[in-house]
Amino acid sequence: MRELHDDSAVPAIAAHYRLQFEPAQNAHVLLFPEGMIKLNGSGAEILTRCDGRATQGEIIETLRQRFAADVGADVRAFLGMATEKGWVRWLGPP
Amino acid sequence: MTDVPSTLVQTQAQTPTPPLWLLAELTYTCPLHCVFCSNPVDFAQHDRELATDEWLRVLREARALGAVQLGFSGGEPLTRADLEVLVAEAHRLGYYSNLITSGVGLTAERIDRLKGAGLDHIQLSFQDSTRELNDFLSHTRTFDLKRRTADLIRAAGFPMVLNCVIHRLNIDHVERIIELAVEIGAEYLELANAQYYGWALTNRDHLIPTRDQVRRAEAVVAQARQRFGERLRILLVVPDYFETRPKRCMNGWGSVFLTIAPDGTALPCQSARVLPGLDFPNVRETTVADIWYRSTAFNRYRGTAWMKEPCASCPEKQQDLGGCRCQAYLLAGDPDAADPVCDKSPDHGLVTAAVNAPGPDVRPLVFRSPAESRRLRAESAGPDLT
Ligand code: SF4
Ligand code: SF4
Numbered sequence: 090m091r092e093l094h095d096d097s098a099v100p101a102i103a104a105h106y107r108l109q110f111e112p113a114q115n116a117h118v119l120l121f122p123e124g125m126i127k128l129n130g131s132g133a134e135i136l137t138r139c140d141g142r143a144t145q146g147e148i149i150e151t152l153r154q155r156f157a158a159d160v161g162a163d164v165r166a167f168l169g170m171a172t173e174k175g176w177v178r179w180l181g182p183p
Numbered sequence: 184m185t186d187v188p189s190t191l192v193q194t195q196a197q198t199p200t201p202p203l204w205l206l207a208e209l210t211y212t213c214p215l216h217c218v219f220c221s222n223p224v225d226f227a228q229h230d231r232e233l234a235t236d237e238w239l240r241v242l243r244e245a246r247a248l249g250a251v252q253l254g255f256s257g258g259e260p261l262t263r264a265d266l267e268v269l270v271a272e273a274h275r276l277g278y279y280s281n282l283i284t285s286g287v288g289l290t291a292e293r294i295d296r297l298k299g300a301g302l303d304h305i306q307l308s309f310q311d312s313t314r315e316l317n318d319f320l321s322h323t324r325t326f327d328l329k330r331r332t333a334d335l336i337r338a339a340g341f342p343m344v345l346n347c348v349i350h351r352l353n354i355d356h357v358e359r360i361i362e363l364a365v366e367i368g369a370e371y372l373e374l375a376n377a378q379y380y381g382w383a384l385t386n387r388d389h390l391i392p393t394r395d396q397v398r399r400a401e402a403v404v405a406q407a408r409q410r411f412g413e414r415l416r417i418l419l420v421v422p423d424y425f426e427t428r429p430k431r432c433m434n435g436w437g438s439v440f441l442t443i444a445p446d447g448t449a450l451p452c453q454s455a456r457v458l459p460g461l462d463f464p465n466v467r468e469t470t471v472a473d474i475w476y477r478s479t480a481f482n483r484y485r486g487t488a489w490m491k492e493p494c495a496s497c498p499e500k501q502q503d504l505g506g507c508r509c510q511a512y513l514l515a516g517d518p519d520a521a522d523p524v525c526d527k528s529p530d531h532g533l534v535t536a537a538v539n540a541p542g543p544d545v546r547p548l549v550f551r552s553p554a555e556s557r558r559l560r561a562e563s564a565g566p567d568l569t
Binding site: 112125175 | 281304342370418
C-alpha cells in the first residue's frame with residue numbers, strides 16, 4: 090500500500106527537480122537530470138502549490154474551493170505517488 | 184480519399200512535434216581516447232567549430248521552438264573557454280542544463296563559475312571502477328582525478344549522474360561500479376552498453392559482451408536496486424543485439440532530439456552523420472526552425488511512409504518505427520532497411536553471429552585520437568564491417 094502523508098505535513102518539489110510551464114507543450118513539465126515529465130492539468134494544479142510553505146491540508150482546501158469538489162483523496166494519492174517517484178519531498182511530520 | 188495510402192495521409196497531416204531535447208556537442212577535442220567513443224570515426228575532418236555567438240543563436244532559436252533539456256557534450260566541453268557564457272545564456276532562457284564531462288579540466292574554480300552561471304547538473308563519466316581499467320580504456324591516467332572531481336561536484340551541491348559505458352571488458356565489474364557510485368554520492372548511475380557506432384563499432388569484437396555476462400549484470404543491478412532504492416537510481420541499458428525487436432531510435436527520427444555537432448551540422452542523432460545520401464543542414468546556413476520542420480534530412484525518416492518491407496506491412500511499425508537507421512545502414516548496408524536487430528529482417532543473422540561468436544580479436548583495439556581518425560579515414564571511405 091502506498092504511504093499517504095499527514096495533512097499537516099508540507100510538500101515541496103524535491104531538490105534537483107524543477108517545475109515550469111512550457112508554452113510549446115502547453116503544459117507544466119517537471120525537469121530533472123536526464124528526464125522530463127509532462128504533467129496533466131490536475132497534476133500541475135497540485136504540484137504548483139507544493140511551495141514548501143502550504144501544508145497538504147491547505148492545498149486540499151484551496152483546490153476544494155477552486156473546483157467545488159472533495160479532492161482530498163485524489164490529492165493525497167497523487168502526492169503519495171509523486172513522493173514514490175522522487176518528485177516531492179516533505180517538511181514536517183510525514 | 185480512399186485511394187491515398189493511409190500512412191501518407193498521417194505523415195502529411197501530422198506536424199512534427201517540437202525538439203524538446205537539445206544536445207550541443209561543443210567540440211570534438213578531448214584529452215581522453217576511449218575505445219568506445221560514440222564520436223564519428225572521421226571526427227578529425229569536422230574541426231571548424233561554431234563560434235560563441237553562433238552557439239548563442241542556436242540556444243535561443245531551439246528554446247523558442249520548445250527545447251528545454253539541454254546537454255553540453257563533446258568531445259570534452261570543458262575544453263571550450265566560453266562554456267560559462269553558454270551556460271549562463273541557457274539558464275537565462277530557461278533550459279534545464281547538463282554538463283556531460285570526463286571531468287578533466289573541472290577544477291574547483293570552474294565548478295564555482297558553472298554553478299554561478301546556473302548549470303543544473305553534471306554527468307561525470309568513468310570508464311571502470313578500477314584505476315587500471317579506467318586508465319587503460321581511456322588511454323590516460325584519469326581515475327584518481329575523476330574521484331577528486333566527483334567530490335568537488337558534490338561539494339558544490341550539483342546532482343550527479345555517474346555514467347559508465349559497459350562492455351565485455353568491464354561488465355563483470357558492475358557490482359564494484361555500483362559501489363563506487365554509492366561511495367562518491369551519485370544520485371543516478373547510468374550503465375549504458377556501448378552503442379556500436381563510431382569508435383565502438385570499429386572495436387565491436389572486443390566490446391560486445393556475452394549473453395551470460397549480460398544476464399549476470401542484470402541480476403546484480405536488480406539486487407542493487409532493492410538494496411539502495413531511492414538513494415541511487417540505476418539505469419541499465421543492455422545492447423539491443425540481444426533482442427529480437429529493435430528499439431525506437433531516439434524516440435523516433437526528428438521527434439524529440441536535436442543534436443548540433445561541433446561544426447554546426449544538425450543531426451537527428453549523434454551518429455546519423457554516417458548515413459549516405461542525406462545532406463544534413465548546418466546552423467551556419469539556416470535557422471533551427473527551418474532545419475527541424477522543413478529540411479529534407481529531418482523529414483526523411485519521420486513517421487512510417489518511408490518504410491519498405493518487412494516494415495511497411497508490419498503491425499508493429501508504430502511501436503519501434505523500424506528501429507535505428509544507422510544500424511540498418513552499418514549492418515545491412517541500406518539505411519531504409521529494417522533494423523537488423525529485428526528477427527523479421529533478412530539480415531538478422533549478422534546480429535546473432537556477432538552475439539554468438541564475438542570474434543577472435545583479430546585487430547588490436549583502436550584508441551580514439553585525431554591521428555587514428557585520419558588513418559581510418561584514409562583506409563576506408565565507407566563503414567568498416569570486417
Ligand atoms: S567517450 Fe571518451 S574520448 Fe569520446 S568524447 Fe567521451 S571522454 Fe572523450
Ligand atoms: S519488421 Fe520493421 S516495423 Fe516490424 S518489428 Fe521489425 S523493425 Fe519493427
